[in-house]
Amino acid sequence: xxxxxxxxxxxxxxxxxxxxxxxxxxxxxxxxxxxxxxxxxxxxxxxxxxxxxxxxxxxxxxxxxxxxxxxxxxxxxxxxxxxxxxxxxxxxxxxxxxxxxxxxxxxxxxxxxxxxxxxxxxxxxxxxxxxxxxxxxxxxxxxxxxxxxxxxxxxxxxxxxxxxxxxxxxxxxxxxxxxxxxxxxxxxxxxxxxxxxxxxxxxxxxxxxxxxxxxxxxxxxxxxxxxxxxxxxxxxxxxxxxxxxxxxxxxxxx
Amino acid sequence: xxxxxxxxxxxxxxxxxxxxxxxxxxxxxxxxxxxxxxxxxxxxxxxxxxxxxxxxxxxxxxxxxxxxxxxxxxxxxxxxxxxxxxxxxxxxxxxxxxxxxxxxxxxxxxxxxxxxxxxxxxxxxxxxxxxxxxxxxxxxxxxxxxxxxxxxxxxxxxxxxxxxxxxxxxxxxxxxxxxxxxxxxxxxxxxxxxxxxxxxxxxxxxxxxxxxxxxxxxxxxxxxxxxxxxxxxxxxxxxxxxxxxxxxxxxxxxxxxxxxxxxxxxxxxxxxxxxxxxxxxxxxxxxxxxxxxxxxxxx
Ligand SMILES: Nc1ncnc2c1ncn2[C@@H]1O[C@H](COP(=O)(O)OP(=O)(O)OP(=O)(O)O)[C@@H](O)[C@H]1O
Ligand SMILES: [Mg+2]
Numbered sequence: 194x195x196x197x198x199x200x201x202x203x204x205x206x207x208x209x210x211x212x213x214x215x216x217x218x219x220x221x222x223x224x225x226x227x228x229x230x231x232x233x234x235x236x237x238x239x240x241x242x243x244x245x246x247x248x249x250x251x252x253x254x255x256x257x258x259x260x261x262x263x264x265x266x267x268x269x270x271x272x273x274x275x276x277x278x279x280x281x282x283x284x285x286x287x288x289x290x291x292x293x294x295x296x297x298x299x300x301x302x303x304x305x306x307x308x309x310x311x312x313x314x315x316x317x318x319x320x321x322x323x324x325x326x327x328x329x330x331x332x333x334x335x336x337x338x339x340x341x342x343x344x345x346x347x348x349x350x351x352x353x354x355x356x357x358x359x360x361x362x363x364x365x366x367x368x369x370x371x372x373x374x375x376x377x378x379x380x381x382x383x384x385x386x387x388x389x390x391x392x393x394x395x396x397x398x399x400x401x402x403x404x405x406x407x408x409x410x411x412x413x414x415x416x417x418x419x420x421x422x423x424x425x426x427x428x429x430x431x432x433x434x435x436x437x438x439x440x441x442x443x444x445x446x447x
Numbered sequence: 448x449x450x451x452x453x454x455x456x457x458x459x460x461x462x463x464x465x466x467x468x469x470x471x472x473x474x475x476x477x478x479x480x481x482x483x484x485x486x487x488x489x490x491x492x493x494x495x496x497x498x499x500x501x502x503x504x505x506x507x508x509x510x511x512x513x514x515x516x517x518x519x520x521x522x523x524x525x526x527x528x529x530x531x532x533x534x535x536x537x538x539x540x541x542x543x544x545x546x547x548x549x550x551x552x553x554x555x556x557x558x559x560x561x562x563x564x565x566x567x568x569x570x571x572x573x574x575x576x577x578x579x580x581x582x583x584x585x586x587x588x589x590x591x592x593x594x595x596x597x598x599x600x601x602x603x604x605x606x607x608x609x610x611x612x613x614x615x616x617x618x619x620x621x622x623x624x625x626x627x628x629x630x631x632x633x634x635x636x637x638x639x640x641x642x643x644x645x646x647x648x649x650x651x652x653x654x655x656x657x658x659x660x661x662x663x664x665x666x667x668x669x670x671x672x673x674x675x676x677x678x679x680x681x682x683x684x685x686x687x688x689x690x691x692x693x694x695x696x697x698x699x700x701x702x703x704x705x706x707x708x709x710x711x712x713x714x715x716x717x718x719x720x721x722x723x724x725x726x727x728x729x730x731x732x733x734x735x736x737x738x739x740x741x742x743x744x745x746x
Contacts, residue, residue: 252617276620283614291611294604302608307620310601358619 197225198398199366204258206248218244220422231392233409234402236419237445242402246368251275277307280364282355282372289355292344299343300324303358331387349380360391367399406438418444453576454699458692459583460644464660465667465687467637475610475630478741480536481521482638484543485514487657489639490646491547494556503564507643514639515632517543522628525745533741547654554654563647579648587688595681659712662719667691669722672731
């Protein structure tokens with residue numbers, strides 16, 4: 194049994210503390226994520242999926258419980274500190290890239306994810322060839338737009354770039370929050386394929402939130418159902434293989 | 448001819464203000480009001496130091512330091528105090544007014560008969576008004592080249608990303624709060640330098656000399672962008688200086704039309720307001736976003 198790469202122990206989060214609107218969103222999450230896990234996460238709107246990612250990513254602090262990375266307590270480390278081992282892709286294509294910077298400049302920012310940035314010249318030209326090759330792996334013409342400001346790219350290209358940037362420097366944990374939801378069906382499928390390929394090839398540990406039950410079943414080796422701030426089900430290996438959309442759907446009825 | 452040379456000299460000196468605001472308003476998307484206070488602060492610090500016998504070069508450095516502290520205060524009010532950026536700047540700016548009076552001890556100090564950066568031996572031999580052109584040119588070249596180098600470093604790229612998309616910047620581990628603080632320090636240091644140079648060139652410092660500085664700086668940025676169209680970042684920095692010179696030449700023309708120097712703030716504001724109201728121009732002017740952001744507290 195290998196040690197979990199990330200572990201959540203009874204994690205709870207409360208918002209609007211001390212006001213009439215005080216609500217507990219995550220109600221005691223226990224989760225062990227092993228190296229190489231590709232976990233798909235489903236759940237109703239408001240179940241707390243994005244909140245779970247925010248707590249793992251550190252832009253929301255857990256109010257109780259513990260988060261361990263390779264056994265080390267990171268419950269109170271900041272979002273910036275966690276970027277040394279964690280990368281994320283957001284649902285909104287606008288959030289993942291700097292619009293006034295070019296594709297290549299964005300990639301250059303991403304290869305230094307979590308590193309201290311020094312007053313040394315950026316060396317964009319030296320990286321251009323490598324970046325162009327990487328961009329070509331996304332199969333959407335990104336490699337021809339290397340010097341275009343990302344604000345001028347299509348949503349699909351931007352999202353592909355965001356994904357590429359998240360994996361440029363290998364993360365221990367990759368968080369994908371409905372990262373294809375804003376794209377048309379064809380573009381979305383393309384990016385999902387590319388995502389799956391990259392995760393499998395590089396043996397990345399990834400968590401992917403999706404509202405498409407078929408996708409949740411097709412991809413990954415593990416599936417988690419989140420409901421009302423709690424893990425309602427956790428299917429692994431064979432169990433996940435034999436799961437059907439009908440069965441999964443029952444978790445959405447109440 | 449003399450008037451044109453003098454306008455170019457003024458344009459070069461005041462271009463520092465535009466470059467300083469370029470860092471905050473344009474790159475960081477931070478509507479920084481501190482500069483209305485930092486400009487006279489730089490002037491007050493330098494002039495007071497010089498009249499107390501301090502070497503003009505050192506006095507100018509002191510002014511830059513004072514400006515940087517002012518920028519840091521606004522930065523901390525925003526990042527740590529969670530005060531919306533517009534208000535944070537206004538608070539610092541207002542406080543500086545008192546500080547200026549403390550520094551100078553009165554509202555106006557003259558440099559008559561004192562040494563300044565503009566009356567070195569070499570500069571004395573130049574024809575009239577060429578002193579500010581020379582000093583302005585040297586300072587602008589140094590500052591512009593340093594800015595270009597800074598923005599092309601790993602650190603500078605993180606700085607640009609902070610203004611462009613803070614969510615993304617944070618998700619890549621960029622310390623956006625410290626970037627904002629550094630940006631405000633550098634920007635206000637430059638504005639204070641501008642104030643120190645303008646005061647030495649004019650021969651006096653006055654507590655009220657900051658009124659209108661933001662509008663003047665934004666006008667030169669916008670004139671540069673409108674006049675030269677689509678530019679790279681480095682070209683844009685040069686365009687700020689050219690815009691500042693054009694702005695001074697326009698003012699010269701306006702004065703020739705019979706307006707008085709007292710009308711300048713009115714004219715500058717009207718022109719900027721019109722630019723902001725025209726939808727085609729607002730794209731270029733790009734002020735709505737930093738200003739709307741400026742009323743939100745830092746999350
Ligand atoms: N900062 C906050 N303040 C108040 N309520 C919040 C906050 N963040 C999230 N919530 C609430 O917590 C609940 C869970 O939100 P979350 O975004 O995690 O859901 P989700 O599972 O990602 O939903 P979706 O499928 O719609 O993306 C929602 O009811 C939401 O309104
Ligand atoms: Mg969500």
